[in-house]
Amino acid sequence: MLMLSIPVSAFQGVDEDLDQKLSDQELSQHSAAIQSEIQKKLWIQRGDRRLGIQDLLVTLSTPKDMNEVPATHLTVMGKFEPVDMDQDDHGRLELHLYGANPGEQLYSIKVKKGDRVHLFTLDPTHPSAVILGSAMQNLLDFFMLGNHHVMSGMDHLLFLLVVLSAGFSIRQIVATLTAFTLGHALTLVMCFYSGWRVSPSIIEPAIALTIIFVATYDRWGINYFQCPVWLRPLMVFCCALIHGLALSGELLERGLDSAHRMVTLLGFNLGIETAQLGVASVCYLLLQLVRGRLSSATLNQARLLGSNIALVTACVWFWMRVDI
Numbered sequence: 497m498l499m500l501s502i503p504v505s506a507f508q509g510v511d512e513d514l515d516q517k518l519s520d521q522e523l524s525q526h527s528a529a530i531q532s533e534i535q536k537k538l539w540i541q542r543g544d545r546r547l548g549i550q551d552l553l554v555t556l557s558t559p560k561d562m563n564e565v566p567a568t569h570l571t572v573m574g575k576f577e578p579v580d581m582d583q584d585d586h587g588r589l590e591l592h593l594y595g596a597n598p599g600e601q602l603y604s605i606k607v608k609k610g611d612r613v614h615l616f617t618l619d620p621t622h623p624s625a626v627i628l629g630s631a632m633q634n635l636l637d638f639f640m641l642g643n644h645h646v647m648s649g650m651d652h653l654l655f656l657l658v659v660l661s662a663g664f665s666i667r668q669i670v671a672t673l674t675a676f677t678l679g680h681a682l683t684l685v686m687c688f689y690s691g692w693r694v695s696p697s698i699i700e701p702a703i704a705l706t707i708i709f710v711a712t713y714d715r716w717g718i719n720y721f722q723c724p725v726w727l728r729p730l731m732v733f734c735c736a737l738i739h740g741l742a743l744s745g746e747l748l749e750r751g752l753d754s755a756h757r758m759v760t761l762l763g764f765n766l767g768i769e770t771a772q773l774g775v776a777s778v779c780y781l782l783l784q785l786v787r788g789r790l791s792s793a794t795l796n797q798a799r800l801l802g803s804n805i806a807l808v809t810a811c812v813w814f815w816m817r818v819d820i
Contacts, residue, residue: 498549500538500572500603501557503595507533516596517566523556530554530570534593540576540627542587549574586627591618614753622750634756635763641750642767645743646775651700651813652739655707656772658806659732660779661714661799669776675729677769679736680743687744688761694741700817703742706735707810715803743768 504511504518510526511518523530531552540547557569594601607614607627616625622641626633646652659672687693710731747764787795 497575498573500591500605501569502534502572502593503569503597503600504567505596505600506593515566517568518556518570519566520556522566523554523570527554534572534574537590537592539590540587541590541624547577547587549576551575586629588624588626589618590624592623594620594623612753612755616752617749628753628755631756631759634753634759635766638747638750638760638763639767639770641746642743642764642769643771644767645746646768646771651703651707651810652742653775654806654809655703655710655735655739656775657779658707658710658714658803659735660776661802666780669780671729672732673772673776675733676736676739677772679733680740680768681765683737683740684744684747684765685761687741688747688757691748693745693748696742696745697817699738699742699745701814702738704810704814704817706738707806708814710735711803711807711810715800715807 503516505516507526507530510522510530512522531554534552534554535548538549552572552574554573555571556567557571558567589605591603601619603618605616605618605625607616609628612628614628618625626637629637646656656676659676660669713728713731743764747761753760790798
């Protein structure tokens with residue numbers, strides 16, 4: 497049995513007065529179209545077979561203690577086509593019904609089977625998820641999620657480029673990446689097992705501050721202060737602790753299968769580290785291509801220019817993200 501609350505704005509042509517609400521009359525008039533849209537955009541994919549939803553019941557979603565209509569959401573109940581499912585092959589839930597407003601584009605879904613509980617979320621960028629999948633399915637899914645987080649997160653990429661820009665030798669790159677990995681992995685593991693979360697309104701400005709902090713140190717600190725060699729990796733490690741809070745928030749939000757907690761964490765971490773190593777490798781190869789053609793002074797000027805651009809960008813991000 498499935499129960500979902502779907503925003504009215506996810507359906508086209510049913511809200512006749514365009515108030516993003518549905519009345520009893522509008523629901524009655526467009527019931528067939530609504531059910532057809534649900535059946536087209538909600539299913540379970542199992543191998544090459546698509547399992548559609550059956551016995552649909554669609555009602556106006558109103559608070560329990562009052563009968564407010566028109567309503568902004570519809571309560572949808574139904575069940576999927578019966579099928580013999582192995583323990584580790586339950587298919588992938590696909591959902592492509594999202595509201596027009598930002599607050600109507602996230603579904604938090606809970607699946608139970610015996611003592612096993614699977615929590616996950618769906619949104620327009622991640623509209624599907626494996627249901628009670630095998631350990632390997634969880635590993636691959638969260639590997640891709642970790643990889644996607646790094647490659648699509650501009651602040652994470654910018655911080656990574658900033659911390660790599662101070663040194664161009666293999667030894668410096670390895671030391672920097674190790675400090676960065678240990679920092680966010682430590683926070684990620686702690687938050688994952690404790691369930692502790694920090695509000696994005698705090699984390700997002702803090703991440704911008706880490707970029708400002710490291711870029712400022714690279715731009716002025718190294719030149720004007722006699723700092724020990726180990727200080728910068730320590731700074732990167734401390735900043736990475738903050739980035740780990742953001743990573744843990746996404747991991748806990750995206751999914752948690754009680755039967756594969758360790759595999760989920762491993763896959764997510766492997767995805768993050770693979771993406772970081774990929775970015776670092778590309779940067780290193782590009783540097784080797786231009787190193788013989790540019791003087792040390794030119795390379796140093798390029799590094800300083802990069803720090804300045806990162807500093808200005810992070811300042812803008814901080815101003816946009818801070819709640820004042």
